[in-house]
Amino acid sequence: MRRDEIVEGDALHPGDPVVIDRYSTAARFNHWMTAASLVLLALSGLALFHPALYFLTGLFGGGSNTRAIHPWIGLFLFLGYMGLFFRFWKVNLWTPTDGTWLKKLHVFLIGHEEDMPEVGRYNFAQKAVFWWMGILIMISIASGLVIWEQYFAAYTTVDQKRWAVLIHSVAAIVMICIVIVHVYGALWARGTMTAMIKGRVTGGWAWRHHRKWLRELAADPKANRGTATPAE
Amino acid sequence: MFPPLPNPSTAPGPARFGDKDLIRRSASTVTPPAQRQTEVAKLIDVSKCIGCKACQSACLEWNDQHEEVGVNTGVYDNPHDLTPASWTLMRFTEWVNPETQNLEWLIRKDGCMHCEDPGCLKACPAPGAIVQYSNGIVDFVKENCIGCGYCVKGCPFNIPRISRVDEKAYKCSLCSDRVAVGQGPACAKACPTQAIVFGTKEEMKKHADGRITDLKSRGYKNAGLYDPPGVGGTHVMYVLHHADKPEIYAGLPNNPKISPLVELWKGVAKYAGFAAIGALAVGSVLHRLVAGRSEVSREDETNAQRLAREEETKERASP
């Protein structure tokens, strides 16, 4: 019995409508903690990136505090992302379907999802977000340590620091862009937010966006919590 | 000799320049004063310097700095590098002149060059933490400094140092407090041989010409003034006996400029970044308007129910 697309805790409850558990409480908590750190990092980072946004340091109790806190939030983000990574890396692996899906991206964008190949728990775009964030967070952490004046000033040359500060800011920008796409996606496809808020989605949502995943859930006795009792 | 400055007056007097004379202020836009003050400059004549460290001593004393007592590491340079307390430092180089085979002991007073185009100020994210006065003095404002160390990356001469005590950046202020009352910097006042002199930038250049002529007459055919154009000129200049190779003076940069990386980071990156973010935001809105929302239909729900039921029965059917 194939269950490539199922994550521990996914469950299907028949009824009208069919209700599916997509994210456990732990998973949701992990996601939102990561999301929060990202937002705080963006705010504090941007505050020191562009004078026009320096006022944002007010949120963190002034420039010095902003400078002091930012790296620590970075570490927090790192932990958060690690959690999500170990939770979801399997279901984010590349499948041939992703290729065909990508080819028909324009169809997806104009909303004709019914004409798209059936996808599993995540479609190509979601996987891209997952992996890119991973890479960028790694880059930001590495370059961030180099410019963490307070503790690591001594270990690198000024020129290395100059590279680091440039790389760090570019990586940050890209991340912010990805986050925007990520959030917009969630808002765009109605019924998605509930997944990260309540943890549940309707069968219809799954049928429309992640049919492959739905099929596996339905076909899986452990996941499919049928109501009818077996006959003698 | 170069006319010495008078003894300072102990009668409290007004400052000769202030905020109204700012031409640059970090992370802020200022409207420069209509009339710029005469530019001042400190001229360091390396060929007259006897490396006595009076400038270091005077700097520590005037600025009430407390440097740690270090160790000897086999050289005369003490401390071994600029520190948050030591804003100036004699750097000693033993150089054998390949042409004459004579040993030359090159001694250079290191410290802030007070660039006309200051990299530290350009890199600084904290409004008003670094300021530049119309007389050319580049000064750090402790109260506004956040200790991020960007100035270190911005400086082409590797001058600013961040204190581990209060996480603030420090460097030579050209004794702005003395200049403000018509005095010269403490180092220039102290320098026993007047290897350091202070005045208007024009006077300093004129004085330098005289020195260079003298040096040429003594066989230093490459004697010259170090006033690097790469940073728009500096308000601390050197007379060098070998101006053709500044790097032999403990690595004085040959044609210094603000690192292209910093330019990129503080320039293109900033604008491109915001452009990208903006574009995406707009894009999303447009997409929403054009493509509308992706809705789950009733049909989808029934399909899901059907699927769930069929599979369930399949399972029951199987033995």
Next chain:
Amino acid sequence: MTNSWTDIKNTDLVVVMGGNAAEAHPCGFKWVTEAKANRGAKLIVVDPRFTRTASVADVYAPIRQGTDIAFLLGVINHCMQTDKVQWDYVRAFTNAAYVVKEGFAYQDGLFTGYDESRRDYNRSTWDYEIGPDGYAVVDETLQNPRCVWNLLKQHVATYTPEMVERICGTPKDKFVQIARMIAECASPTRTMTSMYALGWTQHSKGSQNIRAMAMLQLILGNIGVRGGGMNALRGHSNIQGLTDIGLMSNLIPGYLTIPTEREPSFDAYMATRGFKPLRPGQMSYWQNYRKFFVSFQKAMWGEAATADNAFAYDWLPKLDVPAYDVLRAFELMHQGKMNGYFCQGFNPLLSFPNRKKITTALSKLKFLVVMDPLQTETARFWENHGANNDVSPAAIQTEVIELPTTCFAEDEGSLVNSGRWLQWHWAGGTPPGEAKHDTWIMAQIHLRLKELYRKEGGPVPEPIVNLDWRYKDPNEPSPEELAKELNGYTTADLTDPNDPTKVVIAKGKQVPGFAVLRDDGSTACGCWIYSGSFTEAGNQMARRDTTDPDETGAYSKWAWSWPANRRILYNRASADRSGKPWDPSRKLLEWDGTKWTGYDVPDIAPTAKPEEVGPFIMNPEGVSRLFTRGMMRDGPFPVHYEPFESPVVNVVAPKVRGNPVARVFRNDMEQFGDAKEFPYAATSYRLTEHFHFWTKHAHANAVLQPEFFVEISEQLAKEKGIKPGGTVRVWSKRGSVTAKAVVTKRIRPLVCDGKTVHIVGIPLHWGFTGAARKGFGPNSLTPFVGDANIETPEYKAFLVDIEPVAGPVA
């Protein structure tokens, strides 16, 4: 200094040899850089090390320490051979033409009259031929083979450039280049100045080092002129003053001398002083000796010094030996012949040679009193500081009393700089804790002694109880009162010798100058050369007028300089025999037909005719001396002698070790090392970041040069496997020190007489008190031997060995 710091700007050539002005006197050195910048003057530095002075020099030549005389006589030889001599000056103002007695000779490093057992000379033949007229015989034609000029020519002939290279290790081409540059200054319109310091004095033949240069300067006509002279940079801020006031065993203020046992009476004493002129019409100023002496006695004992008691002549001690200098003092201490010792602002534990001997000597005292503003090592010589002062307190029975004194910032008074300027200063701060002025402390000691002698009696109390102590507050004489005493005042009305009814100066007035001092007790004067410093016109030392007509650098209205506010000594020699300046552009004095006019106070009577009176008025000859007669114990001409510890044998006098009449005590002889055991030539010196052992108490200076180190060449470091910044042990026959190693190109091996000589440089600023890191001083290594004439220890040339050691565990 014969000239002044500010006068150096007038020179054409600066020779820094036996000194390191840029490091030891940076602000005075300014005037060298001024001369370079404004006159295009050149700077020559001759030194074993490439010093910070050398770093701004036009020409630098290395030299092995202790061979300066060979170098200088080599230059004199060059000048004589190439006829680079300012003949008019030499003929008119030196004793070149004087004929020397038959019997005087020089051979194999010794002059006639040497007595090995006494390590001394019988100097009777070292003098002029005296003619029937009672005057010295001269031969203006310089034909007489026994005239000074010809004897000198013959004496220096040995010192060819090749010989100089063999002895000094100075590359021949460098030597010749320098000799030529110097010789140019024989022209009346070119002057050279000599700047030297302890690099010349701290040798067993220190005074002869200086003589050699003085002779050269005379041959070039550079004494008494602007931008010329013999300029001793001197050490401490008032070492000139302390010497002027004669705080030495054998001195009376103003370079008068303490009686010896051979002078039982005042007349006997006077008979050997107050020299008669050796040539007609000369001033021979010491003829006034009696006036100065009597006035001094009056300043000491006031009313109690009268003609009847020979002005208290017997209250002065009489010496049995030439001098009880510091070396003798510590020798006596070491022999257990001393009980008490006072150190007033002095740190002998680090200042005197052979520290082991110093510690032992101090340990044999009953009591030691230290008066100092800082916690000196000497006051703690009994305190164990591990390797830095390895003693056991319990074993040391000396009672030590430490008295806190004020420092410069808290007291008022005058200091004499090397240019002989007496400058007054004022206190600016309140003394810390219970610190007191030295004047208060000395007064307290005196008053207590006086009281004890009044109460208890005792041997010869008179000089103590009669000491003139009539101060407003006997407990603390004020600086003004003391300064006025030094200047001198009248104790009775001074009447015109020609008209006794006419009072020239009333009783109780400050004297205007030493010219009015008398030998009948009607004047009192603490220090005759200071007469004029605090007159009825007020405190001349406090003058602050910076005017300087024609910017000669004289500043004659700034403070006051002895003698008689004269800024350049022997200034009459700045003009030729007829009184015209040698160099009109550098005029100092000029004879206008009736009197001397110019920028300075003439050295001779303002109306003394130029053809008649010689410029060197303190000499009975009226001229300067290329040949010093019997006035120096080790010879009328300088001779190259090796240091007592030398890496090579003396090429010109192989049989002589060191200076044959240098001050050596028997048991110290055995403490000399030889080149087999200690192969490297060491020298000690100061660094610009520090001043002796004081600035290690100043935090900033401790920062600028924190730790004791020694300097060696890259070659020696390679040979010995010494790493830059590594730790080394350096030891001599007398002791051992550990230090950081500074490996440098500025010190290079020299080749002397075919032998490679490595030099080890040892700076002297560290001890075991203060803000800097604990360290050693070179005096743990240096030999206990003194100069033949002035007993200055030989700190600049001795032998050591060196090896790398494991660094201290931090």
Next chain:
Amino acid sequence: MNMELSRRGFLAGAGAGVAGTTLGAFGFGDVEAAHAASIRPFKLANTAEARNTCTYCSVACGIILYSKGDLKKGEKAEIIHIEGDADHPTNRGTLCPKGSALLDVVHSKTRTLYPQIRKAGSDKFERVSWEQALDRIARLMKDDRDRNLVLKNADGVTVNRWTTTGFLAASATTNETAWATYKVVRSTGMVVFDNQARV
């Protein structure tokens, strides 16, 4: 004479012109201008000045002591800064690394503050009063002099020589201190008497 502080100094002389223009350069624009945030107040304002001479070498540079509180007014004065005297002909306001840090030696942590006596064999100093210290010194001196003063030599010549106690004088003390010292020391017949001239 005492403390007139000629501001004239060399500005009156040749320097005036140039120095003038130099001063102008520091922007005598608008004198009402207040201190900028970056410029700290001039720390010598309202201090008392005293002319002094550097205590170290014999170049004898002119210095000015700046203090809080004025000795001349009989106040307690604490020196807060020391700087070269621009009016001084030799140093023209310049100072070497030692002179520039004179303040650190004046306020050195290792200055002596009160009389101390270290008894024979002891391993520490003990604080005593001036009275105790001075009485003790006078006693020790007199006892030694009474015992060891040489009145006459072998040939019966009066020599009044005291060789068992010696005095080493400083070389940074004033002439006036030196003279007081000379008088006191010589009056006792002490001959083991020397100063720093040799080293």
